[in-house]
Amino acid sequence: MKPSLPKGTRDFGPNEVNKRSFIFSTIKEVFVRYGYQPIETPTMENLSTLTGKYGEEGDKLLFKVLNNGDYLAKANEEALNAKDSVKLISSISKRGLRYDLTVPFARFVVMHQNDIAFPFKRYQIQPVWRADRPQKGRYQEFYQCDVDVVGSNSLTYEAELTQIYDEVFAKLGIEVIIKINNRKILAGIAEVAGIADKMVEMTVAIDKLDKIGLDGVKKEMASRDISDASIETIIEILQIEDLAGLKDKFQSSEMGLKGIEEMEKVFTYFKPADAKNKVKFDITLARGLSYYTGCIFEVAVDTGIESQKDVVMGSIGGGGRYDDLTGIFGMKDMSGVGVSFGAARIFDVMEELNLFPQEDENSLKVLFIAFDDQSHEYAFQCLTKVRAAGINAEIYPDPVKLKKQMKYANARQVPHVILIGDSEMESGNLTLKDMKEGGQEALSLDDIITKLK
RNA sequence: GUGAUUAUAGCUCAGUUGGUUAGAGCGCUGGAUUGUGGUUCCAGAGGUCGCCGGUUCGAACCCGGUUAGUCACCCCA
Numbered sequence: 001m002k003p004s005l006p007k008g009t010r011d012f013g014p015n016e017v018n019k020r021s022f023i024f025s026t027i028k029e030v031f032v033r034y035g036y037q038p039i040e041t042p043t044m045e046n047l048s049t050l051t052g053k054y055g056e057e058g059d060k061l062l063f064k065v066l067n068n069g070d071y072l073a074k075a076n077e078e079a080l081n082a083k084d085s086v087k088l089i090s091s092i093s094k095r096g097l098r099y100d101l102t103v104p105f106a107r108f109v110v111m112h113q114n115d116i117a118f119p120f121k122r123y124q125i126q127p128v129w130r131a132d133r134p135q136k137g138r139y140q141e142f143y144q145c146d147v148d149v150v151g152s153n154s155l156t157y158e159a160e161l162t163q164i165y166d167e168v169f170a171k172l173g174i175e176v177i178i179k180i181n182n183r184k185i186l187a188g189i190a191e192v193a194g195i196a197d198k199m200v201e202m203t204v205a206i207d208k209l210d211k212i213g214l215d216g217v218k219k220e221m222a223s224r225d226i227s228d229a230s231i232e233t234i235i236e237i238l239q240i241e242d243l244a245g246l247k248d249k250f251q252s253s254e255m256g257l258k259g260i261e262e263m264e265k266v267f268t269y270f271k272p273a274d275a276k277n278k279v280k281f282d283i284t285l286a287r288g289l290s291y292y293t294g295c296i297f298e299v300a301v302d303t304g305i306e307s308q309k310d311v312v313m314g315s316i317g318g319g320g321r322y323d324d325l326t327g328i329f330g331m332k333d334m335s336g337v338g339v340s341f342g343a344a345r346i347f348d349v350m351e352e353l354n355l356f357p358q359e360d361e362n363s364l365k366v367l368f369i370a371f372d373d374q375s376h377e378y379a380f381q382c383l384t385k386v387r388a389a390g391i392n393a394e395i396y397p398d399p400v401k402l403k404k405q406m407k408y409a410n411a412r413q414v415p416h417v418i419l420i421g422d423s424e425m426e427s428g429n430l431t432l433k434d435m436k437e438g439g440q441e442a443l444s445l446d447d448i449i450t451k452l453k
Numbered sequence: 454g455u456g457a458u459u460a461u462a463g464c465u466c467a468g469u470u471g472g473u474u475a476g477a478g479c480g481c482u483g484g485a486u487u488g489u490g491g492u493u494c495c496a497g498a499g500g501u502c503g504c505c506g507g508u509u510c511g512a513a514c515c516c517g518g519u520u521a522g523u524c525a526c527c528c529c530a
Binding site: 002004007055057058060061100128130132133134135136137138139142143144204314315316317318340341342343344345369371401402403404405406407408409410417419421422423431433435438440 | 529530
């Protein structure tokens with residue numbers, strides 16, 4: 001049979017996995033230093049935990065797991081005969097694959113509330129699954145790296161998460177722009193424009209600003225039944241770049257003023273001037289997710305920097321505050337704030353900018369090559385010693401023709417090979433060959449170990 | 454869910470208006486070279502042209518259907 005992969009999934013080779021774990025370990029190191037702890041949740045959740053949390057669209061994108069055993073025996077007969085898939089699901093599937101890390105986190109917090117010290121700071125790096133049509137940079141299986149704190153309203157966390165973004169990207173070597181806005185400011189705009197009930201429609205439109213431009217946003221809003229007068233007001237406010245200037249506009253909106261106050265507070269804890277990256281208030285930042293209620297964040301590659309001017313990539317991270325994260329599971333008044341790192345996109349950007357370290361500590365350092373059965377046995381004893389000395393080493397499994405063994409060494413990109421035949425066994429001096437330079441020298445095993453260490 | 458596009462060797466892809474035996478590069482195997490790889494040179498293996506049907510004297514090529522991938526939209530990371 002011809003091997004194939006399910007749509008929207010991919011394999012990761014050794015090289016890619018090594019690079020990805022470089023990103024993860026860099027991120028983790030920072031999370032841990034800021035006091036965040038790791039958790040993991042199961043790949044599968046009960047379908048009842050997942051459905052209804054991501055809107056109608058989201059429900060369609062959930063992967064459902066078929067019940068084990070004779071699942072049709074218990075199927076809802078009426079729905080089955082009517083071919084009503086939506087109605088049938090609950091009788092043939094009780095589990096689904098994780099769609100994001102936030103909802104499982106909320107469930108986790110509620111279930112373990114008695115064992116958790118609040119504020120609870122956690123990070124989580126796991127794959128999630130979405131039954132979306134795949135396209136460029138978009139898959140059905142992908143990793144999310146989430147860092148959240150739940151159980152506190154303090155704006156120090158908004159400041160702290162901004163610092164985490166700043167520090168992680170500085171460590172990875174990507175210069176970014178960290179954009180911050182506040183949902184209350186967006187609510188204020190909607191209020192001032194007299195369309196408080198259409199705030200979601202407005203934010204969805206504003207969110208597309210860099211993609212479709214100002215005129216596009218106007219059209220988008222018009223198509224969503226927002227009046228011309230309101231659009232005028234909204235566009236006018238969007239031109240304002242500083243918080244102070246907004247205050248005048250928001251005299252009639254308590255919500256808007258509250259948003260400004262929150263932003264100012266965050267900036268008293270975190271001074272953008274101290275940041276390694278650009279950090280700025282961006283009134284046009286909206287983010288589609290409707291559950292955000294306070295600050296919202298988004299990170300983009302700074303294409304104003306000469307070395308990064310050709311990078312075309314959407315946001316590589318985002319997040320925000322949600323006032324009632326756990327309410328749906330019966331735990332009220334639990335405010336949370338968190339951000340996410342787009343691992344796959346960060347990977348692509350680093351690849352393009354050549355930011356991964358050249359020296360790979362996980363790679364093979366030396367390969368043993370023997371000429372005959374006798375020297376193969378001898379070489380294996382040497383190999384054991386080299387490995388015991390902490391050097392990544394391997395032996396070609398059979399003493400076959402030199403050419404074949406050397407070709408394998410090339411394919412593995414191993415920097416050195418050790419050749420062992422009759423003369424080496426007699427003298428005790430092994431032939432150490434530098435695969436890059438092409439030269440070789442006769443050295444004792446101990447000298448080789450010292451040299452390769 | 455809507456639309457576009459692609460499917461030919463292990464991989465990446467050519468293949469003329471429909472015409473005899475479907476090609477190239479890379480990779481693989483063997484040799485030039487029995488203890489030395491990368492660069493050369495020679496030879497070889499490897500194909501149900503996605504699948505089903507139709508048109509035709511004749512189909513990789515035209516038509517219909519189908520399956521799968523990719524890309525864009527909706528939405529999202």
